[in-house]
Amino acid sequence: MHAIEARGLVKIFDGFRAVDGIDLNVPAGSIYGVLGPNGAGKTTTLRMLLGIIDPDDGVRTLLGSDRPLSQSKLVGYLPEERGLYQSMRAVDTIAFMGALRGLPLKEGVARGRVLLEEAGLGEAADRQIRQLSKGMAQTVQLMGTIVHEPKLIVLDEPFSGLDAINQGKLERMIRAQAAKGVTVIFSTHVIAHAERLCERIAIIAKGRVSFDGLVSTARDRLRPQVHLETETMDGPWRSAIPSDCKAEGNWWHFTLPETGVEPLLKALVEGKAGVRSLSIERPGLHDAFVAIAGEDAAALMDQPTAGDLA
Amino acid sequence: MIEMIKSAYVIGRRDFTAIIFSKAFFFFLLGPLFPLLVGGAAGALGGEVARDIASPVVGITMSADDGRALVAARVALAKEMGEGRFPELKLLGPSKDDPETLLKNTQNGLIAVLEGDLQKPKLIGTAGPVESWKAEIALLVTFARNGDAMKLMPVETQLVVQSAGSNKQKQLVTAQGAQVLVFMLTMLLAGMVMSNMVEEKANKIIEILAAAVPMDAVFIGKLFAMLAMAFLGIIVWGSVGFGLVTLAGSAMPSFPTPAVGWPMFAILCIVYFAMAYLVLGSLFIGIGAQAATVREVQTLSMPVTMLQLINFFLGMYTVAKINQPVETFAAIFPFSSPFAMIARAAQDPTLWHHGVAIIGQGMFALLIVRIGVYLFRRNVMKSGSGGREKAIGKRKLFGLVPLGRG
Numbered sequence: 001m002h003a004i005e006a007r008g009l010v011k012i013f014d015g016f017r018a019v020d021g022i023d024l025n026v027p028a029g030s031i032y033g034v035l036g037p038n039g040a041g042k043t044t045t046l047r048m049l050l051g052i053i054d055p056d057d058g059v060r061t062l063l064g065s066d067r068p069l070s071q072s073k074l075v076g077y078l079p080e081e082r083g084l085y086q087s088m089r090a091v092d093t094i095a096f097m098g099a100l101r102g103l104p105l106k107e108g109v110a111r112g113r114v115l116l117e118e119a120g121l122g123e124a125a126d127r128q129i130r131q132l133s134k135g136m137a138q139t140v141q142l143m144g145t146i147v148h149e150p151k152l153i154v155l156d157e158p159f160s161g162l163d164a165i166n167q168g169k170l171e172r173m174i175r176a177q178a179a180k181g182v183t184v185i186f187s188t189h190v191i192a193h194a195e196r197l198c199e200r201i202a203i204i205a206k207g208r209v210s211f212d213g214l215v216s217t218a219r220d221r222l223r224p225q226v227h228l229e230t231e232t233m234d235g236p237w238r239s240a241i242p243s244d245c246k247a248e249g250n251w252w253h254f255t256l257p258e259t260g261v262e263p264l265l266k267a268l269v270e271g272k273a274g275v276r277s278l279s280i281e282r283p284g285l286h287d288a289f290v291a292i293a294g295e296d297a298a299a300l301m302d303q304p305t306a307g308d309l310a
Numbered sequence: 311m312i313e314m315i316k317s318a319y320v321i322g323r324r325d326f327t328a329i330i331f332s333k334a335f336f337f338f339l340l341g342p343l344f345p346l347l348v349g350g351a352a353g354a355l356g357g358e359v360a361r362d363i364a365s366p367v368v369g370i371t372m373s374a375d376d377g378r379a380l381v382a383a384r385v386a387l388a389k390e391m392g393e394g395r396f397p398e399l400k401l402l403g404p405s406k407d408d409p410e411t412l413l414k415n416t417q418n419g420l421i422a423v424l425e426g427d428l429q430k431p432k433l434i435g436t437a438g439p440v441e442s443w444k445a446e447i448a449l450l451v452t453f454a455r456n457g458d459a460m461k462l463m464p465v466e467t468q469l470v471v472q473s474a475g476s477n478k479q480k481q482l483v484t485a486q487g488a489q490v491l492v493f494m495l496t497m498l499l500a501g502m503v504m505s506n507m508v509e510e511k512a513n514k515i516i517e518i519l520a521a522a523v524p525m526d527a528v529f530i531g532k533l534f535a536m537l538a539m540a541f542l543g544i545i546v547w548g549s550v551g552f553g554l555v556t557l558a559g560s561a562m563p564s565f566p567t568p569a570v571g572w573p574m575f576a577i578l579c580i581v582y583f584a585m586a587y588l589v590l591g592s593l594f595i596g597i598g599a600q601a602a603t604v605r606e607v608q609t610l611s612m613p614v615t616m617l618q619l620i621n622f623f624l625g626m627y628t629v630a631k632i633n634q635p636v637e638t639f640a641a642i643f644p645f646s647s648p649f650a651m652i653a654r655a656a657q658d659p660t661l662w663h664h665g666v667a668i669i670g671q672g673m674f675a676l677l678i679v680r681i682g683v684y685l686f687r688r689n690v691m692k693s694g695s696g697g698r699e700k701a702i703g704k705r706k707l708f709g710l711v712p713l714g715r716g
Contacts, residue, residue, distance in 0.1 A: 052520045053687055069524055077521040083514025087328065099320045100522035144518075 003183035008058035020207035033194035036204035042187040073102040076150035097144030155186035195285040222283035229277040237271025317523035321531025383453035480566040485656035504598040585671040586648035596682025625649025644674040
């Protein structure tokens, strides 16, 4: 069962194919990350999935419906550009955002107070948004995204602009929602967040999906890296080491051969290499990203957005 | 449909409460006071200026007897016809100076000179005053020549309450008054509704709204929030106006009963105000949604205001041309229809026309909203931060008119 399915989504702006045939499958109840550099088409894809804009081609279903806005009561959305009514009280803001999704205003106010209390902002409930710090205002908006208890939460670059403490809070909130069975999909250009949170990811570059699947599958695309330090520099054991290995003094860095770790260890011991240190490192998502999307896309991932700088 | 109405209600309720609980709403309520004050001051000043310049003087260079006879004739005629109907007469007596010299003399301040005698008068002056006052001078000379022998025939008068001719004329005044009132109210709201969507984009909340409810609901909610605010204003202004009328008592001018009767006319005026606002407002909110900055809205305000004026003038022009082709066009054309139909309500008792017009105006407003929503979804919600950087300098209003950096 998929919370979101998309087939061949295309969006063209002034002749530019911002999204160029994207396929996505977001399993219900999962935490799903959409990774890609700035301008890859993440926001446009999310907007199409939510029905904010219509695709020029392709189909998408959101919670089983091909009319995403009809499911709006079951969806919570935090856009990349955070905006709130400055003169509105924090609790009213949460209630208003709930009311937009069909939650009665009174109920929204009551739930808003509870959510703010839980987030440690109880005393700010009756203050106007303009009187809150930026981090507090972002928390209020996040509370507004979940106040109506949605089945699907869509977060566009949710970590941008947050300090480390608030990033941690947000990660905990995402995990808590997922634990309740809520599907969470978020876009990010910071691989570490996706690596920590997601079971599945889609890697988008230049409007196309380069990978859609489990994080572990993405990482398994790369062979583990071996870092070996020996006492001797030469001997019969050298035949077990790939020819393209990098040598730095007594250190040898190479990709684990497909034959696996056992034949390597046997050759090292029997060949009297005198192993001082041996580590086998599983590739990270960053390495997988570089392998899948390319060095250029990976370099763009590191560039901060306006939200990061805010 | 019900879901959309509910969503529009949520949007409208937020906007309405935000507006009426703001300090700016107090100034909105004071809004109509300013035109009244400015109008009153301008009227008083204008009257003062008019008094200063509305006394043209004609110099008389006839003999003393002829001059005295002319002055006596003027006094007698002005008594019957009104002081302002004749120029002032300044007796100069036979002069050595020629008339042109007399006219050039700034101390005299003459607009014309009458020379000769009562048998053969000659009026000398520039074209305008001579043409304007020739007949009046001829009347004065005729009276002066005949002395007491010529008197105006007394006419017996009897006053009645109503006449078709005067009623028609007064109903025209009622129609025009109602048109002006509706136009002023619409003008008051137009700029506000146009900038409303820009503010939503400026405070970046628009995407939250667009993701949660259909954009039609956002547009309609905002339109009706403004309308509700206007009605609140009308209630306040109406109460104040009613209070003033009650205080003034019989001193207030009486208006003839409109053709559809006062209660129906009042209802129709309110409905047509709402329709005029909704038709124009739907256009303005659509335009406002396309604009990215307040500066763009200000730039658009000028042509939009001109369009409003054209529609208003069309309604005004056709006010006395009921059922003529131009009036029928004005009644059908959605932007002028509310104004033209108000004029009809004042002068024509037929009611079914209004039902058709109101339905037509409502449907047109909905059509404009749909087009505005379509353009908004097509041209405005384009991309995230990456795409925005690419789009700088490439933005187009309605997808057609290139716009510079916001």
